[in-house]
Amino acid sequence: MEKRAQFPVSWLPYALVAPQLAITIVFFIWPAAQAMWQSLLVQNAFGTNTEFVWFENFKVLFADPIYLESFKVTALFSALVAVLALGIGLVLAAACDHVLRGARAYQTLIIWPYAVAPAIAAVLWAFMFNPTVGILAYGLKSLGYDWNHMLNSGQAMALVVIASVWKQVSYNFLFFLAGLQSIPKSMIEAAAIDGAGPVKRFLTIAFPLLSPTSFFLLVVNLVYAFFDTFGVIDATTQGGPMTSTTTLVYKVYQDGFIGLDLGGSAAQSVILMTIVIALTVVQFRYIERKVQY
Amino acid sequence: MIEHRPGFIFFCHALLIASIVVVVFPLYIGFVASTHTALRMLQYPLPLLPGGEILHNYATVLGHGVEGASTAPVGRMMWNSLVMALTIAIGKIVISILSAFAIVYFRFPLKNFFFWMIFITLMLPVEVRILPTYKVVADLCLLDTYAGLSVPLIASATATFLFRQFFLTIPDELMEAARIDGASAMRFFWDVVLPLSKTNIAALFVILFIYGWNQYLWPLLVTTQEDMYTVVIGIKRMIPGGDAAVAWNLVMATSMLALAPPALVVLVMQRWFVKGLVDTEK
Numbered sequence: 001m002e003k004r005a006q007f008p009v010s011w012l013p014y015a016l017v018a019p020q021l022a023i024t025i026v027f028f029i030w031p032a033a034q035a036m037w038q039s040l041l042v043q044n045a046f047g048t049n050t051e052f053v054w055f056e057n058f059k060v061l062f063a064d065p066i067y068l069e070s071f072k073v074t075a076l077f078s079a080l081v082a083v084l085a086l087g088i089g090l091v092l093a094a095a096c097d098h099v100l101r102g103a104r105a106y107q108t109l110i111i112w113p114y115a116v117a118p119a120i121a122a123v124l125w126a127f128m129f130n131p132t133v134g135i136l137a138y139g140l141k142s143l144g145y146d147w148n149h150m151l152n153s154g155q156a157m158a159l160v161v162i163a164s165v166w167k168q169v170s171y172n173f174l175f176f177l178a179g180l181q182s183i184p185k186s187m188i189e190a191a192a193i194d195g196a197g198p199v200k201r202f203l204t205i206a207f208p209l210l211s212p213t214s215f216f217l218l219v220v221n222l223v224y225a226f227f228d229t230f231g232v233i234d235a236t237t238q239g240g241p242m243t244s245t246t247t248l249v250y251k252v253y254q255d256g257f258i259g260l261d262l263g264g265s266a267a268q269s270v271i272l273m274t275i276v277i278a279l280t281v282v283q284f285r286y287i288e289r290k291v292q293y
Numbered sequence: 294m295i296e297h298r299p300g301f302i303f304f305c306h307a308l309l310i311a312s313i314v315v316v317v318f319p320l321y322i323g324f325v326a327s328t329h330t331a332l333r334m335l336q337y338p339l340p341l342l343p344g345g346e347i348l349h350n351y352a353t354v355l356g357h358g359v360e361g362a363s364t365a366p367v368g369r370m371m372w373n374s375l376v377m378a379l380t381i382a383i384g385k386i387v388i389s390i391l392s393a394f395a396i397v398y399f400r401f402p403l404k405n406f407f408f409w410m411i412f413i414t415l416m417l418p419v420e421v422r423i424l425p426t427y428k429v430v431a432d433l434c435l436l437d438t439y440a441g442l443s444v445p446l447i448a449s450a451t452a453t454f455l456f457r458q459f460f461l462t463i464p465d466e467l468m469e470a471a472r473i474d475g476a477s478a479m480r481f482f483w484d485v486v487l488p489l490s491k492t493n494i495a496a497l498f499v500i501l502f503i504y505g506w507n508q509y510l511w512p513l514l515v516t517t518q519e520d521m522y523t524v525v526i527g528i529k530r531m532i533p534g535g536d537a538a539v540a541w542n543l544v545m546a547t548s549m550l551a552l553a554p555p556a557l558v559v560l561v562m563q564r565w566f567v568k569g570l571v572d573t574e575k
Contacts, residue, residue: 003465006400007478016395018409020388020448027445028414031425038425059518092312095305102306108563109313114570117507117525123532123537124319127326133541135322135339165317171570178571198301227420231509235529249420256424257514265424272421280416 025119025229032273036064039264057267067251067268074247077161078225084165085221086214089172096173107177114170118163119231124165126236129155153244156237160191160245163236166228172217173223179213181204219283248272257290296497327351327546334541350546359531359543363447367547370524373442374506375554377523380443381505383497385452390490394482396466415450419511427514437521442512446505452497453574459493460486496569499562503555524551 007013042053061067096106113121128136129149135148149155183206191201231251233239239246239254246254252272256265329344353359355368357515366368395401396408426445427573435441463486471481512523522530528551531544559566 003397003461003468006395007472009399009401011393012478013399013401013404017392019561020392020411020453021407023388023444023448024410024414027426027429028417028422028448029410031422032417034425034428035422068333088312089345092309095308099302099305099309102309106313108366108560110316111563112556112559113316115503115507115559117509117555119507119509119525119529120552121319123528123544123548124323127541127545128319128322130541133334133339135341138337166316169316174567174570182533198508203339219458227418231525232422234509234513234533252423253510257427262424267470269421269423269425274415276418276421277416281541 023079035266035269035273038262039270040181040263041266042263044064046284057263061264061267061271062245066246069243070246070248070251073243073245074226077157077164077229077245077247078222080157080161081164081168081225082218082221084161085168085172086217088165089217090176090210090214092169093173093176093180094206096177098198104117107174110147110173111170113167114174116167118228119235120267121167122160122232122235124161125159125166129159151241153241156241156245160229160232160237162231164225168221168224172174172221176210179210183209191227219279223276223279226272248275298316320549323545323548326541327543327549329542331538331540331542346542347352350542351550354543354546354550359540359547364522364527364530365520367524367527369520370522371526371554373439373521374525374551376439377442377508377512378502378505378554380439381446381508382501383502384443384447385449386449386494386497389452390487390494391451391454394486395461396453397457397460398478398481411448411450411453412450415452423510423514430511430515436515437518441515442521442523443505446508446511447552449501452501455493455497457492459490463489463507490564492568493572494560496565496572498569499558499566500569502558506555527551 001138018212021036039057040052040054041050042056043050096103096110097107114163116124126134126149128134129147131148131150134147140147147155149159167265187205188201191205196204211261227249228246231254233245233247234253235251237245239250249272252265255268259265296359325343326339327339327350328347330346333340333344354366356363356366358366392411392439396404399552430436430441433441435444467485468481471485476484507524507525509525512526516522516526523549528544528547532539
């Protein structure tokens with residue numbers, strides 16, 4: 001889509017896009033190209049000798065059981081976070097849409113965790129689940145259940161999932177609520193006259209009409225679980241115990257920044273880029289469909 | 294109201310109240326912990342009501358930081374966070390509104406190519422290009438500087454798209470009228486486009502401020518000096534690994550301080566926040 005009338009060509013438009021382009025090239029496109037190039041290289045331990053090895057780094061990666069394990073961890077973690085955050089967000093939005101009194105106050109109180117940094121959310125929950133001083137760990141112990149997320153890998157996963165979901169529900173809630181409020185009241189009333197109760201109306205009218213929103217939110221939640229939860233993991237479990245909470249992003253950081261394995265880390269970056277590009281394409285194709293819808 | 298079902302309404306209220314308890318509980322526990330002495334935090338049963346150390350704890354972390362932790366005082370780290378969040382928010386808005394203006398109101402060679410290049414940044418979050426980006430910033434001598442913390446995060450496809458969408462809805466007649474009156478492109482930008490964009494700018498600012506304040510990975514990479522840490526990464530440094538004793542009362546006081554500014558922004562500017570969130574994801 002373009003404007004009918006436009007200003008004549010001069011140097012001005014170039015000057016206006018220059019700052020944005022300069023930053024994009026220097027900090028986005030150049031490093032991404034570097035990552036792609038480095039993913040084809042192997043450097044020796046001292047960084048003195050570099051060899052071009054084609055796809056050797058990728059072959060090594062996909063033969064590495066720890067890397068394959070981090071795929072599984074990421075899949076499990078993302079699925080849990082997305083399903084729980086979407087499900088809870090939807091139920092709360094439906095409840096908030098249904099009550100008349102206090103809806104505004106509920107909304108305010110539910111959305112504020114959006115402002116909390118993932119790392120801080122994680123520290124708050126890690127404190128409550130801390131095996132020696134945590135109030136929830138203490139409560140669980142008095143029920144006869146030993147909680148120690150520093151030793152038990154299932155519990156470590158549960159902790160990072162809880163902290164991530166706690167923060168993300170607010171976002172989904174807001175979008176589902178907006179979606180529910182845009183459903184024409186006449187449809188709901190017609191169904192009510194036909195004798196459908198609130199739960200039935202939700203399942204047969206609201207839920208299908210929300211499917212574009214849900215699909216969009218699914219992509220957003222997956223991106224969140226993939227990338228934004230780095231802070232959650234780094235602030236609490238640091239990928240442990242063993243590799244039970246090492247997601248793909250955390251492994252890129254570990255191998256590249258702590259392990260200083262340039263080629264391997266770059267190859268992982270390229271794989272991650274492919275995942276993001278796939279998700280972005282899916283998201284934009286969906287947006288095109290929404291316009292027709 | 295369609296029908297009267299007090300039982301179901303009551304159930305909805307109960308569900309919402311229960312969820313709010315879960316949402317607020319960590320904040321409350323963190324706040325309670327931040328008002329006790331370190332010793333009290335190690336005794337059972339754990340405190341459920343605020344204690345009397347509130348002023349002392351907050352003054353300690355703000356002015357001195359946490360004993361034994363390698364961080365600067367929290368006051369200093371909050372200042373770093375503030376500078377970073379404001380630079381990111383304002384910088385993103387400025388460069389995005391300018392480039393969107395150029396793309397919508399001018400016809401010039403390579404326009405679509407530029408637009409496509411900006412679009413690509415959507416697909417390259419920091420997390421997928423950690424090492425090379427770090428190297429670029431290191432080569433430019435920007436490690437441990439405010440510019441290094443904020444400038445690489447300033448490019449934004451979403452903000453550019455948002456302004457582009459909005460500019461396309463401004464009636465063409467406004468621009469034609471301005472041109473007939475002899476206004477130059479920049480004059481039109483200042484006197485017409487910018488005032489019309491106020492709402493969008495406010496909404497975007499709220500979202501971007503929160504985004505900037507809550508950055509984690511990037512400050513972790515580019516800061517090595519304690520007095521350049523942001524408060525969000527500073528908290529992690531206060532929790533040493535292993536069995537070393539953690540001053541939980543001070544860590545929680547720091548957490549409360551770190552989450553207060555963005556939370557206040559959300560609560561005070563809720564209307565802009567909701568608008569910004571819904572708009573940027575369109």
